[in-house]
Amino acid sequence: MNEKDKILDAITKLCKNAPCDEVLVTLYNTKRHSNRFSSDSVRETVFTQDSEIYIKVSIDKKIGISLSETLDYSNLKHSLDKAIQIARFSRKNPNYKSFLTAPWYNDPKISPHNITRSSISEIFNTIKTLMNDAQNRGIKTSGSLIAGEDTFAVANSKGLALYQPLGLIYAKILAMSDKLTGFGSFLSRDIAKLSLIKLFDEAQKKCSSSIEPQAVPIGKYRVFLEPHAVADILEWMGYIGFGAKSIFEKRSFLYGRFGQKIMSDKISIYDDATESGSYSIPFDFEGTPKKRIELVKNGIANDVVYDSYYGGIYAKQSTGHANVPDSTEGPLPNNLSIMPGDWAMDEMVRAIDEGIYVSRFHYINGLLEPRNALMTGLTRDGTFFVKNGETKFPIKNLRFTQGMLDAFSNIEKISRERELIGDPFQSLGAFYVPALLINDFTFTGISE
Amino acid sequence: MKELLIETIKYLKQKGVQYADLRYIEGEEEAIVVQNALVDNISNRNSSGIGIRVLFDGYWGFTSTSYLDIARLHETADEAVELARLSSILGKEKIVFQEQEPVVDKFLSKFEIDPFSVSLQHKLDYLFWASQILLAHKNIKTAICGLDFYKTKKVFLNTEGSVIEQEFIESLGYIEAIAILENELQIRSYPASHKSAIAQAGYEYIKGLDLVGGAKRIKNEVISLLRAKECPSKETTVIMDGPQLALQVHESCGHPAELDRVLGYEMSFAGGSFLTPEKLGKFRYGSNLVNIVADATIDGSVGSFGYDDEGIKSQRSDIIKDGVFAGYLTSRETAGRLNQKSNGCMRSENWNYPPLIRMTNINLLPGKPSLEELISDTKDGIFVSTNKSWSIDDKRLNFQFGAEIAWEIKNGKLGQVFKNPLYTGITPTFWKSCSGIADKDSWRVWGVPNCGKGEPVQTMHVGHGASAARFENVLIGRIR
Numbered sequence: 001m002n003e004k005d006k007i008l009d010a011i012t013k014l015c016k017n018a019p020c021d022e023v024l025v026t027l028y029n030t031k032r033h034s035n036r037f038s039s040d041s042v043r044e045t046v047f048t049q050d051s052e053i054y055i056k057v058s059i060d061k062k063i064g065i066s067l068s069e070t071l072d073y074s075n076l077k078h079s080l081d082k083a084i085q086i087a088r089f090s091r092k093n094p095n096y097k098s099f100l101t102a103p104w105y106n107d108p109k110i111s112p113h114n115i116t117r118s119s120i121s122e123i124f125n126t127i128k129t130l131m132n133d134a135q136n137r138g139i140k141t142s143g144s145l146i147a148g149e150d151t152f153a154v155a156n157s158k159g160l161a162l163y164q165p166l167g168l169i170y171a172k173i174l175a176m177s178d179k180l181t182g183f184g185s186f187l188s189r190d191i192a193k194l195s196l197i198k199l200f201d202e203a204q205k206k207c208s209s210s211i212e213p214q215a216v217p218i219g220k221y222r223v224f225l226e227p228h229a230v231a232d233i234l235e236w237m238g239y240i241g242f243g244a245k246s247i248f249e250k251r252s253f254l255y256g257r258f259g260q261k262i263m264s265d266k267i268s269i270y271d272d273a274t275e276s277g278s279y280s281i282p283f284d285f286e287g288t289p290k291k292r293i294e295l296v297k298n299g300i301a302n303d304v305v306y307d308s309y310y311g312g313i314y315a316k317q318s319t320g321h322a323n324v325p326d327s328t329e330g331p332l333p334n335n336l337s338i339m340p341g342d343w344a345m346d347e348m349v350r351a352i353d354e355g356i357y358v359s360r361f362h363y364i365n366g367l368l369e370p371r372n373a374l375m376t377g378l379t380r381d382g383t384f385f386v387k388n389g390e391t392k393f394p395i396k397n398l399r400f401t402q403g404m405l406d407a408f409s410n411i412e413k414i415s416r417e418r419e420l421i422g423d424p425f426q427s428l429g430a431f432y433v434p435a436l437l438i439n440d441f442t443f444t445g446i447s448e
Numbered sequence: 449m450k451e452l453l454i455e456t457i458k459y460l461k462q463k464g465v466q467y468a469d470l471r472y473i474e475g476e477e478e479a480i481v482v483q484n485a486l487v488d489n490i491s492n493r494n495s496s497g498i499g500i501r502v503l504f505d506g507y508w509g510f511t512s513t514s515y516l517d518i519a520r521l522h523e524t525a526d527e528a529v530e531l532a533r534l535s536s537i538l539g540k541e542k543i544v545f546q547e548q549e550p551v552v553d554k555f556l557s558k559f560e561i562d563p564f565s566v567s568l569q570h571k572l573d574y575l576f577w578a579s580q581i582l583l584a585h586k587n588i589k590t591a592i593c594g595l596d597f598y599k600t601k602k603v604f605l606n607t608e609g610s611v612i613e614q615e616f617i618e619s620l621g622y623i624e625a626i627a628i629l630e631n632e633l634q635i636r637s638y639p640a641s642h643k644s645a646i647a648q649a650g651y652e653y654i655k656g657l658d659l660v661g662g663a664k665r666i667k668n669e670v671i672s673l674l675r676a677k678e679c680p681s682k683e684t685t686v687i688m689d690g691p692q693l694a695l696q697v698h699e700s701c702g703h704p705a706e707l708d709r710v711l712g713y714e715m716s717f718a719g720g721s722f723l724t725p726e727k728l729g730k731f732r733y734g735s736n737l738v739n740i741v742a743d744a745t746i747d748g749s750v751g752s753f754g755y756d757d758e759g760i761k762s763q764r765s766d767i768i769k770d771g772v773f774a775g776y777l778t779s780r781e782t783a784g785r786l787n788q789k790s791n792g793c794m795r796s797e798n799w800n801y802p803p804l805i806r807m808t809n810i811n812l813l814p815g816k817p818s819l820e821e822l823i824s825d826t827k828d829g830i831f832v833s834t835n836k837s838w839s840i841d842d843k844r845l846n847f848q849f850g851a852e853i854a855w856e857i858k859n860g861k862l863g864q865v866f867k868n869p870l871y872t873g874i875t876p877t878f879w880k881s882c883s884g885i886a887d888k889d890s891w892r893v894w895g896v897p898n899c900g901k902g903e904p905v906q907t908m909h910v911g912h913g914a915s916a917a918r919f920e921n922v923l924i925g926r927i928r
Contacts, residue, residue, distance in 0.1 A: 033531075034904055037538045038712055044508035045535040047527065048800050048904050051514070065491035070514050079494070086490045089568040091576075093486050117530065124537040131538075142715045144903045174716035183716075249590045250628055326491035328481050328594075362719065367837040368850050369868065371633050376848050376870075378841045380719075399839075399846055399872070401926065425905045445872055447846035448722070 003151070004163050010071045011053070011155040020057040020084050022100050022157055026285045026325060027053045027071075029151040032168075032424075033120055038142030039131050054285070054325040056099060057083045062090040065326050097312035099322075100158040101287040108164050108282075115147045115167070119191065123147070130200045134175060139204055143173040146424055147191065154287035162287050168279075169194050170424050174381065175203035179213055180394055182206025183228070183360060183381035187279055187422045187430055206359060206382035213394040215446050216385055222355030222412075223441040224348055224386065227419035229358045229379075230338065231431035233404060234269070236366030236375055238333045242271070242295050243321070244310035245330025246370070253373040253405055257301040263408035265299040266341065271321070271333035279422055279430035280335050283320060290320035295333070299409075307331040334429030341414025341434060348413045348437045350389035356398070356443075357384040357391050366404075373404035378447055399445035406440075413437040449516070453498070453605045456521045460502060461607055463529055467503040467545055469606040471757060472496070472516075473799035478564065481594040482575040485583060488592070490568065497799040500524050504532035506542025510802040546780040546790065548759060550609030555754020557616045558747055559650030563597040566651045571595055574659065581663040582625045585671055590626040593663075595619070595654060596643070596897075598909075610759040618750055618909065619653045620646035620897065623663055627670040634673035634867060636852055638662035640691035641834050646895035646909065647748050669853060672865050679854050679866035681925025685829030685883075686871060687822060687918045692851055693812060694894035694912035695835045700875040701733075701740050702810040702910070704844035705767050706793075706901075707776040709805075711785065717903050719842025722875070723773060725786060731773040734879030737815055740768040742777055743913075744792060744808035749893040751809035751911035753795075758803060760792035767810065771880070779805050797906035804902045809893055811913030815885030819916045822884045824860035830924055831855045831862060832869045840875075848872040871924040884918040891915035 001009065011025040030050045053068045053076065064086030068079035123145060134141045150166040171194060172185035184202030186194055225233075237253075246252035253262070273280035273290035283289050286308055294302045306314065307322035310331060321331035349357065359382030368374040378399050384391040415435040422430025453470050460468040474496040481488040497514035498521065509531030513524040575593040582591035598618040605611050622645055624637045639645040639657055647653045688696070703709065704721040712720060723731070744752050744762035753762050758780050766774035776786070777793040782805065794803040823831065837850035854869035855862040893913040900907055 032904070035535070035538065036713065036716075036903055038715065040540065040712065044510055044802060045531040046509075046802055046904065047511040047531055049512065050800060063487065063490070065489065067491065067493040067495075069495050069497070082492050082494075086492060086568065089572075090490055091487050091572065095486065117534065121534060121537060124534065128538055142712060144716055146903075172716055176715070249626060251626065251633060326479065326489055326493075328483075328489050362842050363839045365837040365839040365848075365850075368870065369633075371631070376837070376839045378839070378846060380842055397841060397846070399841075399848060401848070401870075425903060445846050445848070447841040447874075448843055 007071065007151065007153050008155065008161050008163055010073065010076060011153060012161050014076050014080055015155050015157040018057065018080060018157065020059045020087060022058040022098060024056040024099050024156045024286060025053065027151065027153040030148060032146050032148035033115065034144065034146045036144045037127060039135050039140040055079050055083045056325045057087050059087040061092045061094065061096045062087045063093065063096065064090060067326065095313050096309065099286050099308045100156045101160050103159045104289065106162045106164060106282055115149060120147055126196050130196055134200060134204060138177060139207060140176045141173055141200065141203065143171065146170040152281050154283065156287060160287045162283055164282060166281065168424050171196065171199060173199050173203040175207050177207040180207035180209060181381045185421065187420055189279060209394050211393045213396045215396045218443045218445060220440045220442050222352050223438050224352060224355065224357045225436045225438065226359050227433045227435055228360035228421055230433045230436050231421040232361040232364055233375065234336050234431055234433060236364050237373060237404060238336050240366045240370040241373060242304050243330050243332045244304050244306045244314065247304055248310060248313065251370045253371055254301045254304060255371065260301055261299050262301045262405050263296055263299040264411040266411050266414055267296060267408055268294065268298055268339040269296040270294045270337055271305055271335050272337055273335045273429065275337065275432065277420060278335050278432055279420055281428055284322040285324055286318065286322040288318045288320040288322060293319050305331045305333050334427060337432040338434055340416045340418050343413045343415050345415045345417060345435050348415060348435060349386060349391065351413065351437065352386045352389060355386045357386050359383065375404060376401045397447040398443040399447065400442060401444040402442045407438050410439040411436055412439055450603060452516060452518060452521060453603060455518055456525055457605050457607055459522055460525050465502045465504050465529065465607065467607055469501050469604060469758065471499045471799055472603040474601045475798065476564065476599045478597045480571055480575065481592065482572065482579050483592050484590060485576060485579050495798060499796065499799045499802065500528045501802055502528040502532050503543060503545055504529050505536065507532045507535035507539050508543065509535060512800040543781055544784050546784050548608055548780065551755065551759055552611045553754060555614040557648045559617045561651035562617065563619050563651040564599060578623050578659040578663040581660060582623065582667050585667055587627045587629050587671055587674060588625050588667065589628045592624040593659065595621050604755065604757065604759060606759055612755045612759060614754050616648060617650055618646060619649050619651060621654045621657045621659055623659050625666055625670045627674055629674040632674050634670050636666035636670035637834055638666045640894055641836065641852065643897050644691055644694065644894045646750050646897050648750055648752055649748050673853060673867045676865040676867040679830065679869040679925050683921050683923050685826055685918060685920050686922040686924055687826065687829060687831045687857065687916055689833040689916050690890060690892055690914045691894050692832055692835050693914040693917055695838055695896065696849060697740065697810055697812050697912050697914060698896050699838060699840045700844055700847055701767060702807040705777050706805045707778045707782040710776065711782060714901065718901060722843045722845050727773050729774065732771060732880065733768050733773045733876055734771040735882045736771045737885055738768050738771045738879050738882050739813040741765065741811050741813065742767055742791065742793065742808050743811055746809055746893065749809045749911035750895045750909040751807060756792040756794045757796050758790065758794045760790045763792050765791040777805050777807060795908060797908060801904060801906050804906060806901065806908045807899065807910040809911035809913060811893065812885065812917065814888040814891040814915045816887060817884055819886040819890040822886050822916060822918055823857060823862065826857045826918065827859060829857040830866065830869065831857055845875050847875065869924060870926050871922050873922060878919060881920040881922065882917055883920050886915040886917065888915065
């Protein structure tokens, strides 16, 4: 039996004849080589494998969830029994309708690449050469590499049986001169697309200046946000405002504002796992195919993402955004994107009379006032002062404290180029975002 | 199980490893969440497997398996050695790993009532009771009440001959109320936010939390926040309560003291640290009142254990002594680079992850005045309670924290309530402004059950003992 048949056989068997009203089994396997490296200290090579098999059952509108880690039938059966036992002792939830998706055929278009020891060894040798080259130019580098083969499978008692293998390659490089740092990252399902030379160059160009970072006064500035910085903000917006549970709890910045203009009409935000170039999984943890959802359309609050439970509450179809079965966060977007604009990134910088160039952010927190999408965080790895359309000198990192509805209302320009940004240890998906030029972005503190 | 591990150690020695350790971990978790008097989640997780870490010819390799038979363990051991060979491609100099005398010992965390023996019915009744108290007020639109329980068994063996068995029980409880009035939304949590009320203890800990009593208190507080004034923006004296200070210690003292961060291991992910080695023993971190220890020996705290995941006995060591930076959190590999011995801080999330330097219980030691005396001794200031948001730069210097609630302090007395308190500062400047730490009566160990670090990212339960403390000239309120 091949891997696909072995998995589908085990999880579909479990769904048949179970003494409960509904059964859903979701398997998420990860097999990943990961390595952290640096020019001046040794790291470890780690192979991790995680197997999470969630079993969710319902009995008379009472739910039980159990998690097992092996496909061994006795373990799975034990886990199913545990879920049933939980459901029997639980309480009825009148909001609950059904978590069963009708059977459909998934064509696993995303083919996994074949990660071998020799392919990893080849990548390591290239990294070593590039690290040595950088060091010869006085630049230290560090970073990490993940090469993996994941498997996602869902079966239910209605006869659904889905299987999807998922390859991944992720690399990131931090380059450090005496006073400056620069960063680059790459994420894809296709190992052949990895260009380490490009990545090292991208990181090193941000720390090539010989000028020490200067302190600039805090206050409101025009900012150019590279796609990395935009993705950092969007990640928090997704978490606090684009899921149906945040609407249900009235915490979302979209709550009570559907149909209203909440941002500049230049901006449209959507979630789309099916878009070309996206890093995604074609269905969610309930086996529902992922749909494209327009969250903000030309600045107008439009929609959020749903799973079966919140879809039931709001009389909507699930949009294919069910979360891990034991998560209490509700449905969340995993493939947030912003529609591209008309500008080249260098044209956007040239349009700045006086402002700040931000490469990426660090440690954003969006829990300050979620209804206003008020967030704080710091710049990192390449912050520059821009004067008359040119980056003049590096500056010390700045803390922003900014309501993002206000910031996104002050968008002046959007780039036509977009980048795919994500971290496979933090998320199942990725962001596909342009750079933004924003007016009156508020910086409230200075760091080193 | 032990026999399988002994046999695998023998096999690894035959393969010529310099050092290897095996960790068998078996765990069970239960999570129960009631939201608005409906069950939001009841789930159970079971996990078991073995992680194998080898040091082969100067380099590390790590892998793991959940299949517990000797053939699979030999295969996994071979793979760990292969991974160490792969590491050598990127290595510059071979790892020097401190030797350690073998230990054979057992450690059992203390508890009175096994939480897994308490019926689901009982746990649900308790949560529904607390939930209903919160929902009795019409402006409370969301009430979330939850319990989490963890049972972990660890068996550690290494090539030095150590055999260490440890068992832990942990319990966690929380409630949260979200109140809404027109456009105003406010939140209050009890006993603390972000699941900080977690202990190495049994169900007796949950009983002691008194979630029902707490629900009555935060119900009134969250309602008062709906009509409260915005926290004023100014530089002033701030007293913060234990749970707020616990997270401040975590972010601005615990993380920067991790020696792997200092050495650059986390540089491309979580960042580095301003606590560079030349500062050790000299750097003025805080006022003379500030004493912070890493203490894995105290009963009942989630950062406690018998031995770390490298077989080093739990210990207490100084991080900040009389305001001066005194020591790092270390491992056998990193401590050697400073000619020190490991102070036992290596832990991994589970069997399928390698150990990393993690905080144990990073405790701000109590001072002399009582909390009441600290407040009555303050003419003008603000008292902040219960963390809402946190953010700190990649060197751990510039921070901003938000809290759920604040009270004005006027002439030694707590006055009106303020909403949305935010304060910001630079780590050493802030700790040097510490002008008072409350005594042991308000001192308690809180937990951070979701501390993320490493690539692959691992989540760890760590502890922070803190009482309330006072700081001068703190910039509080939102800068617009």
